[in-house]
Each structure stands twice: as C-alpha cells, then as structure tokens.
Amino acid sequence: MADAVVEQGRLARAASPRKRASLHNKLGRKSTVAFFLTLPLILLIAALVLYPALYSVHLATLNKSMQKFVGFGNFTFLFKRETFWMVVKQSCLFAITAVIFKALIGFIVAHFVHNIPAKGQRKWRGMLLVPWVIPPAMSTLAWLWLFDPSYSAFNYTLSFFGIGPIPWLGDASWARFSVILVNVWYGAPFFMIMYLAALKSVPDQLYEAAAIDGANWWQRIWFITLPMMRNIIAITTLFSLIVTFANFDIVRILTSGGPLDSTHLFATWAFQVGIQSSDIPLGACVSLFMVPILAVAAIFILRDVSKRGNES
Amino acid sequence: MSMLAIDKGGPSRKVKYGSMSRDRTWALRWSYFFLVLFAAFSLIPPIYMLITSLKSSAEISAATNPWWVFHPTLSNYFELLTSNQFLRFFWNSAIVSIVVVIVTMLISIPAAFALARMKFWGSATLATGVFLTYLIPDSLLFIPLFKMLAVIQDFTGIALLNRWYVLLLIYPTLTVPFCTWIMIGYFASIPKELDEAAIIDGASWLQTLMRIFIPVALPGLIAATIFAFTVSWAQFLYPLVFTTSVDQFVLPVGITTTLIKGDVFNWGQIMTGALLGAAPPLIIYAFLMDYYIAGLTAGATKG
Numbered sequence: 001m002a003d004a005v006v007e008q009g010r011l012a013r014a015a016s017p018r019k020r021a022s023l024h025n026k027l028g029r030k031s032t033v034a035f036f037l038t039l040p041l042i043l044l045i046a047a048l049v050l051y052p053a054l055y056s057v058h059l060a061t062l063n064k065s066m067q068k069f070v071g072f073g074n075f076t077f078l079f080k081r082e083t084f085w086m087v088v089k090q091s092c093l094f095a096i097t098a099v100i101f102k103a104l105i106g107f108i109v110a111h112f113v114h115n116i117p118a119k120g121q122r123k124w125r126g127m128l129l130v131p132w133v134i135p136p137a138m139s140t141l142a143w144l145w146l147f148d149p150s151y152s153a154f155n156y157t158l159s160f161f162g163i164g165p166i167p168w169l170g171d172a173s174w175a176r177f178s179v180i181l182v183n184v185w186y187g188a189p190f191f192m193i194m195y196l197a198a199l200k201s202v203p204d205q206l207y208e209a210a211a212i213d214g215a216n217w218w219q220r221i222w223f224i225t226l227p228m229m230r231n232i233i234a235i236t237t238l239f240s241l242i243v244t245f246a247n248f249d250i251v252r253i254l255t256s257g258g259p260l261d262s263t264h265l266f267a268t269w270a271f272q273v274g275i276q277s278s279d280i281p282l283g284a285c286v287s288l289f290m291v292p293i294l295a296v297a298a299i300f301i302l303r304d305v306s307k308r309g310n311e312s
Numbered sequence: 313m314s315m316l317a318i319d320k321g322g323p324s325r326k327v328k329y330g331s332m333s334r335d336r337t338w339a340l341r342w343s344y345f346f347l348v349l350f351a352a353f354s355l356i357p358p359i360y361m362l363i364t365s366l367k368s369s370a371e372i373s374a375a376t377n378p379w380w381v382f383h384p385t386l387s388n389y390f391e392l393l394t395s396n397q398f399l400r401f402f403w404n405s406a407i408v409s410i411v412v413v414i415v416t417m418l419i420s421i422p423a424a425f426a427l428a429r430m431k432f433w434g435s436a437t438l439a440t441g442v443f444l445t446y447l448i449p450d451s452l453l454f455i456p457l458f459k460m461l462a463v464i465q466d467f468t469g470i471a472l473l474n475r476w477y478v479l480l481l482i483y484p485t486l487t488v489p490f491c492t493w494i495m496i497g498y499f500a501s502i503p504k505e506l507d508e509a510a511i512i513d514g515a516s517w518l519q520t521l522m523r524i525f526i527p528v529a530l531p532g533l534i535a536a537t538i539f540a541f542t543v544s545w546a547q548f549l550y551p552l553v554f555t556t557s558v559d560q561f562v563l564p565v566g567i568t569t570t571l572i573k574g575d576v577f578n579w580g581q582i583m584t585g586a587l588l589g590a591a592p593p594l595i596i597y598a599f600l601m602d603y604y605i606a607g608l609t610a611g612a613t614k615g
Contacts (some may be wrong), residue, residue, distance in 0.1 A: 033517055034430035038438060041423035041492060048485045049445050049453065056456035109350050115343040126601055127351045130358060133597045133604070135546030137564035138586040142357035145364060145579050153360060153378040189354065190608070197609045239447075246449030249548045253568055267451030267549070274455045275553055284455045291452070298447045302440065 059284040066281060074285040083261050083269075088289070090176065091265045095245040095293075098183040102244075103237055105184065106191020113192070114199045125196065132189040140253040143182045144169075147254070172262035175255050179263050182250050187243075191236055198232040199225070235304050238297045245293055266290050358590070365389070365584035372579050388584040398585065400559055401566035404476045405589075408562055409544040412483040416540040420488050421533070424495030425521050429507065439496060446489035454553045457482060461554065476560045482550050487540040494539075494610040498532030499525055535607030538600060542593045563589045 063070045078084045113124050131139065146153050147168035155165045168178045206224050215223065226233075248267040251257065257264035257272060264272070266289055274283015364372065366384045376382060392398045426432070427439045461472045472478045502525060510520045526533065551565045558570060567585040571578060597604050 030430050030517075031432040034426040034432045034435070037422035037426035037430075040419040041442070041488060042438070044419060044484055044488055045441070045445050048457070048482065049448060052453045052456035052460060053448065055460060056452070059456060059459060105350075109347070112343040112347050112350075115339055116347070122601075124347055124351065125605075128347075128354050129597075129601075129605070130594070131354050132608075133542070133593050134358060134590040135542075135548070135564055135593060137546065137548040137568060138361075138590045139357050141568065141582055141586045142361045145577075145583060146357065146360060148577075148579075156378050185353065185357070193605055193608055242447055242449065246451045248451050252548075252552075267449075270451065270455060271549075271553070275458065280455060280459055284459075287452050287455055290449070294447065294449070294452070298444060301447065302444065 056284040056288060059281050060288055062281040064279050064281060070281075074282050077282070078285060083264070084286075086261060087264045087266060087269045087286075090263060091245060093176070094180060094183070094247070094251075094263075094265060095241060098180050098187065098244050099237060099241050101180070101184045102187040102191050102240060103233070105188040106195050106236075107233075109188070109192045110195035110199055113196055125193070128192055129189045131186050132193075136186055136249040137253060139186065140182060140250050143178075143185075144254055147178060169255055170259060172259055175259060175263050179251050179254055182254060183244060183247060186250065187240060190240065194232055194236045195229065198229040202228045231304065235301055238301045238304075242294055242297050246290055358587075361583045361587045361590075364579055365587050367580055369578065369580055388580045389588075392581060392584050392588065397558060397570065398566070401561050401563045402588070404561065404566075405545060405563040406592075408476060408479050408483065409541050411480050412487060412544040413537055413540045415480065415484050416487040416491050417533075417537065419484065420492040420495055420536070421526070422521070424492045424499055425525055427492070428496045428499035439493075442489050442492050442496075445485075446493060450486060450547070450549050453485070454549055457550075458553050473554060474556050474560055476551075476555060476562065478554055479544075479547075479551060479562070482554070483544045483547060486547065487543050490543075491536040491540055494536055494607065495529065495532055497610060498529040502528050531603060531606060532610070534600065534603045535610060538596055538604050539607045541596065545593055 059066070060074055061069055061071055063073070109128060113121055113128070116124065149155070149165070149167065149170060152165075152168070154168065158164075158166065167174055169175050202225060206228070207220060210220050210224055245265075246267055247265060248271065251263055251265050251268045252271070255263045257268050261269075266286055270283045270287040273286055274280050360379075363379065363381055365388050366381045366386070368383065368385050368387060371381075371383055423442075427435055427442075458473075461478060464470070465472045506528070507520050507524055510524050515523065546564065547562075548564045548568075551562045555561055555565065558566070561569070563585075567582065567589055571582045571585055
C-alpha cells in the first residue's frame with residue numbers, strides 16, 4: 001500500500017520537469033496568442049474611435065479654413081451665440097423629458113405584460129417591441145407623414161373631436177413636443193423589455209411574503225419591485241440618456257432643427273454647422289459639448305458594471 | 313385544538329381568496345385594456361406605412377379617410393422594385409450590412425475569447441475599454457472621421473469619401489464593441505472544465521475556440537450577429553455624411569434624400585420605400601425574436 005504510494009510519487013516527480021516546462025511554454029505562448037487575438041480589436045478602437053475623439057479636440061481649436069490655431073476662439077464664439085444656448089437648453093429638455101417618459105411607460109407596460117398569463121406574454125411582447133426593431137430613419141418618415149399639415153392623419157382624426165388643426169411641426173412648442181413623442185415611441189420598448197427581464201428575475205416568494213404581511217400593490221412595488229430592479233433601472237436609464245442625448249435621426253428627418261432652430265440638438269446642429277456649412281472646427285466644437293454629460297453617465301454605468309463584476 | 317384552529321382559519325381564508333381572485337380578474341382586465349392601448353400606439357406608424365403604400369397618389373391627395381384604402385394598388389411597389397436606383401440602395405445596404413457582420417464576427421469572437429479566458433496584462437482594462445467605446449455615440453465622431461478620411465484621401469489618392477465601401481471601415485466601430493462585450497459574457501459563462509478537458513486532450517487554442525466555445529455559445533453568437541446586422545442596416549448619420557452621390561447611397565439615406573424632391577413629397581413611394589427598408593430587420597425579428605431579445609438584454613444583465 002505504502003509502496004504503491006511512494007512508487008506513484010516517484011513517477012510523478014520524474015514526470016514533473018517536462019510537464020512544468022510544457023506548461024510554462026504554453027503560458028508564454030498563451031499571452032502572445034491572446035495579444036494577437038485582440039490585436040484587430042485594439043487597432044480598430046485606437047484608429048477609428050480613440051484617434052478621432054482626440055482629433056476632434058484638435059480640430060476644435062482651429063479656425064474655419066483649418067490653417068490657424070485659435071485656441072478657445074471657437075468656444076468663446078459659441079458662448080456668444082444665442083442659437084448655441086437654445087441648442088443646449090433643447091438638448092437637455094429633449095433628453096431628460098424623453099428618458100423620463102420612456103422609463104415610466106416602459107415600467108408600466110412591463111408590469112401589464114408581466115400581469116397577464118405567461119402564455120400570451122410572448123405575443124404582446126412581440127408587438128410592443130416593433131418600434132425598436134424598425135430602423136429609426138424609416139419609422140420617423142412614417143411619423144413625418146402622420147404629422148403632415150394638410151393631409152395629416154392625426155389632424156383628420158382630431159377634427160372629429162372638434163380639435164382644430166395642430167401645427168405638429170410648424171410651431172416651436174409643438175415641434176418640440178413632436179420630436180420627444182417620436183423618441184419616446186421609439187425608445188419605450190427598450191425599457192419595457194429590460195424591465196420585463198428584471199421583473200422576471202424577482203423571486204415570487206418575496207411577493208407571497210408581502211401578500212401574507214398584508215402589503216398593498218403600492219407597497220409591493222415600492223419595497224420589493226423597485227429595490228430589486230434598482231440596478232437595471234439605473235443602467236438602462238443612464239444608457240438611454242447617452243443615446244437620447246446624442247440622438248440625430250429623429251430630429252434630422254422630422255424638422256431638420258426647425259422651425260427657427262428651436263428643435264436642434266447637439267448632433268443635428270453640429271451636422272448643420274460642420275458638414276452642411278462646412279465649418280468643420282465649429283462643428284467639432286459643438287459636438288464636443290456632449291462629452292461632459294456622456295462622461296458623467298459613462299462613469300456611473302462603469303461603476304455599476306464593475307460592481308457587478310466584483311459580485312460575480 | 314387543531315380541529316378548532318382549522319375551523320377558524322377556513323372561512324376567513326376562503327373569503328380572502330375570493331377577493332384576491334376578483335382583484336386578479338380586474339387587474340387582468342385593466343392590463344389587457346392598457347396593453348391594447350399601448351400596442352395601438354406602437355403599431356400605428358408601421359400600419360400607417362402599409363396603408364399609405366397601398367394607395368395611389370390621387371387617393372392620397374384626395375380628402376378621404378386616411379385610415380382606409382379605398383382602391384388598393386401595388387403600383388408603388390412595382391415602381392420601386394423596378395427602379396434601378398432603389399435596387400441600388402437596397403444592394404448597397406445589403407452588401408454593407410453583410411460584410412460588416414462578417415468583419416465584426418472575425419474581430420470580436422477571437423477578442424472576446426482572449427478577454428474571457430486568457431488573463432493577460434491589461435486584459436481587464438481592455439474589457440472595460442471595449443465597453444466604454446460602446447458608449448461613445450456616432451454623433452461625436454462623424455466630424456473628425458470625415459476630416460480624417462478627407463486627409464487620408466488627399467494624402468494617398470485612394471478615393472474614400474463618397475464611396476459606399478468606406479462604410480465597411482466605419483460601421484465596425486459601432487458593432488464590434490457591443491458584440492465583443494456580449495460575447496465576453498457568453499464565453500465567461502462556459503464552465504472552465506470544458507476547455508480544460510479539451511486542452512488536456514491536446515486541443516490547440518484555435519480548436520478549443522472552434523469546437524467548444526463557438527458551438528456552446530451559439531445563442532450569443534446569433535444574438536450578436538442580429539445586433540450587428542440591424543445596427544448596420546439602420547445606420548443613418550455616417551452614410552449621410554460620407555456619401556453624397558446617388559449611386560453610393562444606402563437605403564435609409566437614399567429614401568430620405570431622393571424620394572423627397574424639394575417640397576414634393578411622393579408619400580406613397582416614400583412609405584413603400586420605408587416599409588421595404590424596415591422589412592429585413594422585421595423579418596429577422598419575426599423569426600428570431602428570442603435571440604433578438606437575448607441580445608438586447610445581454611448588455612445589462614450579462615458581463
């Protein structure tokens with residue numbers, strides 16, 4: 001018995017140097033292999049994301065013909081323009097209002113879908129996610145047609161209720177409302193699907209325990225659903241804030257920033273200034289103003305993601 | 313004693329069940345009521361696209377009920393599907409999206425494999441960096457990218473601006489970070505024993521990836537593919553900035569710029585074009601809904 005053990009140990013010892021060498025070799029190879037596997041990714045990000053991002057900072061300090069360094073000249077020029085402050089205000093209004101409504105509608109609809117028998121949920125979920133699936137440029141065209149002033153389907157329907165023709169895209173306040181409405185229509189399904197996934201992960205026992213303790217539906221939402229979904233709500237909201245703040249398609253197609261620049265966002269204004277009026281430095285400067293908000297949201301998301309990484 | 317307790321518990325419990333089930337029925341009715349309302353809100357634009365696409369121009373400009381087709385016609389579809397210009401847009405979109413999907417997979421699968429399994433210097437930072445890149449929006453990068461392409465074009469003499477193939481270079485910046493990120497999540501969830509067993513059996517890294525990781529993480533792979541395809545199909549800003557002549561347009565830009573001529577909106581054709589442009593993602597979604605949703609939720613729930 002003991003003999004056998006000793007024999008085994010000796011065998012193992014005899015075999016070990018070769019084994020260790022091959023293991024070492026393998027490890028050495030491993031990090032080289034890993035480097036080559038990630039190389040295309042690193043090159044792509046460095047050349048087409050990081051470099052352009054830094055390059056736009058450089059561009060923002062040049063004059064219109066891009067031959068002279070003007071430092072913060074473009075920035076001070078922007079600060080003096082009334083349109084710029086309107087764009088700042090409109091971007092914040094657009095992003096915050098749209099995200100709040102998307103989150104609210106998503107939360108409510110997710111509850112309704114969660115409420116109905118599991119058999120029918122798939123069908124409803126399938127229908128409710130359609131706005132998210134259609135390319136936004138295409139669905140915004142449909143909205144543009146629905147908002148059309150003379151043959152508009154909305155105004156036609158509203159005329160039966162005695163509500164006069166509404167200038168959906170012609171009047172500044174209505175145009176602001178319309179772009180937000182389309183953005184909410186497009187983005188709410190994303191919230192719905194995320195919240196639905198989160199709702200499904202809340203254990204039923206918690207609700208049963210709450211029901212036994214006599215909690216009403218409001219208490220169940222406030223003390224169980226919301227705390228359990230806190231993480232997903234936070235990350236979805238922040239993520240959507242970034243995407244909404246940087247939105248381009250909807251405003252570009254619906255109003256192109258009009259009437260009188262009242263619906264311009266940073267992205268659409270940067271496009272108009274930088275590409276259409278070919279003042280590239282000023283355009284770069286405008287789009288750089290998105291960075292602070294994006295950075296704040298990104299930091300919060302990152303904190304959440306790394307926290308989750310540590311937990312698992 | 314115990315009999316008594318049961319007796320006491322019995323009736324009150326029964327009453328409670330009754331009220332609960334009545335609450336439940338009402339909750340269910342309200343749920344259905346609001347779901348119908350929200351579904352109508354969601355489906356009005358696509359349905360209206362379909363209605364308008366079946367109308368002739370005469371019917372559209374007549375002041376009839378816009379929600380109904382009185383003389384359905386397929387002429388809009390015939391006109392668009394026989395127009396070389398529209399087919400060109402479709403072809404450009406298709407080729408760009410398919411090539412971008414392939415390029416994305418070729419870049420992100422090996423990278424995700426390395427980041428999920430081979431711990432090397434800086435791998436954790438790189439994984440976080442990939443996620444951060446995903447958060448950088450296109451509207452921040454289009455101006456410097458435009459200028460960069462112009463500079464490279466001047467310097468090397470290779471035509472880059474106003475060419476559809478430049479999109480093959482640019483689109484992966486939108487798709488690769490997210491696909492890598494969700495593939496890291498899927499690869500990391502594969503038990504280590506599986507690839508250790510393969511290594512012990514003498515499989516190389518490549519064989520482990522091809523024979524074990526890809527088959528096991530196939531659902532994630534499909535989700536990532538769908539994501540890459542829909543993103544490249546729907547992208548609007550980059551082609552709008554980088555292409556200017558009609559034969560280089562992809563579908564979203566082509567429909568919004570060529571079908572709207574000045575102030576003349578040929579709504580029947582615009583809606584038909586929009587519907588045809590929305591069709592590929594919708595068809596994929598109809599058949600692969602579960603993968604689509606898995607990809608959508610993976611960003612936040614995995615990783």
